[in-house]
Amino acid sequence: MTVRERTQTIEEQTLSPYAALSKNTLGRDTPEEECTLRTPYQRDRDRILHCKSFRRLKHKTQVFLSPEGDHYRTRLTHTLEVSQIARTIARALRLNEDLTEAISLGHDLGHTPFGHAGERALNDLMEGGFRHYEQSVRIVEKLEKSGAGLNLTKEVRDGILCHTKGTEAMTLEGRVVRLADRIAYINHDIDDAERAGVLHEKDIPREITSVLGGRRSERIDTLVHSLVENSLDGRIRMDPEIQEAFDKLYDFMFEYVYLNSYAKAEEKKVPNLIGALFDYLRKPENLPDDMRRIAEQDGIERAACDYIAGMTDHFALELFQDIYVPKSWNI
Template sequence: MTVCERIQNLEEQTLSPYAMLSRNSAGRETQEMECDLRTPYQRDRDRIIHCKAFRRLKHKTQVFLSPEGDHYRTRLTHTLEVAQIARTIARALQLNEDLTEAISLGHDLGHTPFGHAGERALDQIFPGGFRHYEQSVRVVERLEKNGKGLNLTKEVRDGILCHTTGTEALTMEGRIVRTADRIAYLNHDIDDAERAGVLTEGEIPERITSVLGHRKSKRIDTLVRSVIEGSQNGTVGMRPEVQAAFDLLRDFMFQSVYENPYAKGEERKVPHLIGALFDYLQKPENLPEDMRLIAEQDGCARAACDYIAGMTDHYAVELFKSIYVPASWKI
C-alpha cells in the first residue's frame, strides 16, 4: 500500500459523510499519473503554493494602498488567515482539510493590484467585465506555467470560483472557505483600520460586540464556534443571533472603513492608472513576450487585462511611471 492509499483509506474511515474524499475526485482536465505520496488535493495545494501568482500576493493591497508600516495585511497574509480559519472549521466538522486548504490558498490568485479599487477599474474597461474570482480560475487554468496552467482538480477550481457571491461551491469544503473568507477579512480589516487611525475598537456598536466579542481574537473564536455548531447535514450556517451580528459588522465596516473618504482617498487615482496601462498594452508590441501568445489567441484586451491583474501594486506604479512620466536627464 502506498502512502497516498493509506491517507485515502484514513479519509474514508474518519471523515464525515459530507466530506469530499480525494479518492472520489472528479479529476483534472488533463489526466496525469497519480502520486504515490500525496492525494490529488495535497498536490493541488502544493502547486498553488509554488506558483508565481501566489508569490505576487505578498505585494498586493488588501485594504489600505501602500501603507507605511510592516504590520498591515497584504493579499498574501489575508490568504493565510483564511486558510487557518477554514482548516480549523474543516477539522472540527471532519471535512477534507487538504481540499479546504487548497481552495483557501488559491481563492485570490487572480486579484488585481490596489485591492477592490483595481478590480472595479478593470471591470469598467474590460469588455464583458472583470471579477477576481473568475480571474483566479483563469490563472490556474490558463496563465500559470507559461500558459499550461496548474491542471488542478475540479473541486479546487470550483471552490475558487464560488468563494464569494453567487453560486455556492459543489463541496462543503468550498462553502466553508466562503464563510472563512468573510470571517477573516472583516476581523483583520478592523485590526488594520485601528492601526491606521480610521476607527477604534470602542466605535464598534455594542449590539455587535455584545454578541461577537470586544477583541479580534474573541470575535473570530465566536464566529468559528458558531459555524461549527450551526453547520449540519451538508449545509454551512451560524446561530441566528451570531449571523445577525455578523451582518451588522459587515454593514458597519462598509460605512466606517470600505467607503471612508479618508481611508480610501488614494483610490481615486487607481482608475486613471489602470486605464492608462490598459490603453498602452492594447498594442501587442507593448506586451511582454509571454503575454503575446495570449494576445494572439484571446485578443489584446484579454492579454492586457491578464497582465494588469497579475501585477503587484509597486510594479503597476513603476510601469506607469516608465511609460507616462518623463525621466530626469542624466549625463
C-alpha cells in the same frame, strides 16, 4: 499500499460522510498518473503554493493602498489567515482539510493590484466586466506555467470560483472557505483600520460586540464556534443571532472603513493609472513576449487585462512611471 492509498483509506474511515474524499475527485481536465505520496488535493495545494501568482500576493493591497508600516495585511497574509480559519472549521467538522486548504490558498490569485479599486477599474475597461474570482480560475487553468496551467482538480477550481458571491461551491469545503474568507477580512480589516486611525474597536456598536465579542480574537472564536456547532448536519451555517450580528458588523465596516473618504483617498487615482496602462498595453508591440500568445488566442484587450491583473502594486507603479513620467537627463 502506497502512502497516498493509505491516506485515502484513513480519509474514508475518519472523515464525515459529508466530506469530499480525495479518492472520489471528479479529476483534472488532463488526466495524470497518481502520486504515490500525495492525494490529488494535496498536490493541488502544493501547486498553488509554489506558483508565481501566489508569491506576487505579498505585494498586493488588501484594503489600505500602499500603507506605510510592516503590520498591515497584504493579499498574501489575508490568504494565510483565511486558510487557518477554514482549516480549523474543516477539521472540527471532519471535512477534507487538504481540499479546504487548497481552495483557501488559491481563492485570491486573480486579485488585481490596488485591491478592489483595481478590480473596479478593470471591470469598467473590459467588455463583459472583470471579476477577481473568475480571474483566479483563469490563472490556474490557463496563465500559470507559460500557458499550461496548474491542471487542478474540479473541486478546487469550483471552490475558488464560488468563494465570494452567487452559486455555492459543490463541496462543503468550498462553502467553508467562503465564510472563512468573510470572517478573516472583516476582522483583520478592523485591526488594520484601528492601526490606521480610521476607527477604534470601541466604535463598534454595542449591539454587535455584546453578541460577537469586543476583541478580534473573541469575534473570530464566536463565529467559528457558531459555524461548527450549527453545521454538523451537512449545512454550513451560523446561529441566526450570530449571523445577524455578523451581518451588522459587515454593514458597519462598509460605512466606516470600506467607503471611508480618508482611508480610500488614494484610490481615486487608481482608475487613471490602470486605464493608462491598459491603453499602452493594447498595442501589441508593448506587450511582453509571454503575453503575446494570449493576445493571439483571446485578443489584445484580454492579454492587457491579464497582464495588469497579475501585477503587484509596486510593479504597476513602476511601469506607469517608466512609461509616462519624464526621466531626468544625465550628462
